[in-house]
Amino acid sequence: xxxxxxxxxxxxxxxxxxxxxxxxxxxxxxxxxxxxxxxxxxxxxxxxxxxxxxxxxxxxxxxxxxxxxxxxxxxxxxxxxxxxxxxxxxxxxxxxxxxxxxxxxxxxxxxxxxxxxxxxxxxxxxxxxxxxxxxxxxxxxxxxxxxxxxxxxxxxxxxxxxxxxxxxxxxxx
Numbered sequence: 422x423x424x425x426x427x428x429x430x431x432x433x434x435x436x437x438x439x440x441x442x443x444x445x446x447x448x449x450x451x452x453x454x455x456x457x458x459x460x461x462x463x464x465x466x467x468x469x470x471x472x473x474x475x476x477x478x479x480x481x482x483x484x485x486x487x488x489x490x491x492x493x494x495x496x497x498x499x500x501x502x503x504x505x506x507x508x509x510x511x512x513x514x515x516x517x518x519x520x521x522x523x524x525x526x527x528x529x530x531x532x533x534x535x536x537x538x539x540x541x542x543x544x545x546x547x548x549x550x551x552x553x554x555x556x557x558x559x560x561x562x563x564x565x566x567x568x569x570x571x572x573x574x575x576x577x578x579x580x581x582x583x584x585x586x587x588x589x590x591x592x593x594x
Contacts, residue, residue, distance in 0.1 A: 469487075470554050503528040521581065
């Protein structure tokens with residue numbers, strides 16, 4: 422198991438646009454490291470659905486997701502379509518130790534093109550929480566953090582303990 426250190430807000434690698442992966446077949450170790458680090462964080466913290474390579478100090482366009490709707494790697498993911506409609510979500514990040522949640526605006530639906538580890542091109546249609554997650558992780562590949570997307574209207578920032586007390590709300594209605 423190769424659990425990597427998670428880069429924290431302020432780390433320069435989190436603000437760089439990640440480099441395109443030229444041969445996904447050579448990234449098996451990176452994909453394993455992303456999976457292992459995400460799995461470890463989930464065990465320790467009780468939450469976490471995705472991680473991007475810059476979060477473990479690797480400036481490459483790769484991420485790993487674990488959800489009911491999709492589990493696996495995405496190499497060179499790109500949002501190719503999105504809905505006009507948006508929603509507000511409570512979002513957090515490993516690079517902030519998942520200590521705070523900020524209100525962010527995300528598209529309700531996205532279409533993402535990516536490659537798997539075998540260089541097979543794929544497309545994923547995502548709605549709701551998976552759409553929000555993919556936007557968050559792809560932002561990481563572009564050097565954007567969730568706090569850059571915060572919507573400062575009304576209550577826009579809460580501590581994790583308050584988020585948990587409220588029943589771990591996702592979308593803000």
